[in-house]
Amino acid sequence: MKNTFILLNLLLFSLSVYAQRSTQIKLKDHAPVSIYNIPVSNIEKAKYPVVDMHSHIYPTSISEVEEWVKNMDAAGIERTILLSGYTGHSFDSLVSVYSKYDSRFELWCGLDLSDYGKPSFTKTVLSELERCHKAGAKGVGEITDKGQGVYIAFQNNRAEGLHLDNPLMTPIYEKCAELNMPLNIHVAEPYWMYLSNDTINDGLINAATWGIDLSADAIQSFDELIDDFSNAVRNHPRTTFIACHLLNCNHDLSILSKLFDEHPNLYADISARFGESGSIPRYMKRFLTKYADRILYGTDNGFSSDMYHTTFRFMETDDEHFYVPGFGYHWSYSGFDLPDEVLKKIYYETAKKIYK
Ligand SMILES: [Zn+2]
8 A cells, every 4th residue: 555655656756747847848949850650862963953043152261162062063053143242342352252163153243232321322333233243243132121121131231211112222123124133132031920929820939039020110011021022023024033032921822923923024032941831842832833934943051962952852852741950940841742844944944044
């Protein structure tokens, strides 16, 4: 009897420790490993040649550039578009490094917004844009507006309150059309980042880190930002626009579908949104198949071999229920299993099309 009592107490104690431990695990620390015994693919080389339309200046030395080229060769990446965001001397020094790898890398420049607020703004932006074009820039990007005005990633020159459909942007878009320079534009953030950090936020782990503070001064809402961008695309049919990260519309791709249907000058890259897409693989397959001639492959995530392999797993396989460390969602992912014709377009053919 005494033994049974001790055993019972021990059991209750163990149960309470277990319950305490599991309730103490934070959602952000949850890093599950799939235990399903199902096919696991490791695709080291893309099935078709690839143009990576969305990357940045990651290397910090020539040997890292060389390493990148090796990784590109192994993965089947023919060409990488470097959305440098730079102008001026910074852009020129990139030209001197990357012109040696002319066939593998392509430099895009930023916009010189330093005269924003002065009468000289338009003249300064346009003359620097023309200069960068002459120096070798093939496009403009990445230009960002997350609600407080246009800014260039990797530079600190935000033009507060200058949104994408501001008349001051008109001569810039028209100059880009004239020079045959597409613009890569980052609009807003994924929709989860606009939702409150509560128990029903579907993307809470990322929202807690990247959430948009809608109480900030003069900040625009998600819908306003999409409207500004839509106006720009509509008002400048000669200009080629690339909405990066699927226009941050993963939660509702009908927004992007409608814009694709209305505006032949609009494209979108899929970079850095595999995590947001791998939760709805069948829908993605239908969407990517329908709009393959408007969608561009992109990575936006360094230059490691593993990074490329992960993207190919999403694009080419029907693998299910896998996790990718660093993506920051609590859900598992599945591949899109894209047909050959769709892969060819998204990897390569659509990219060729945007250079008229
Ligand atoms: Zn980027």
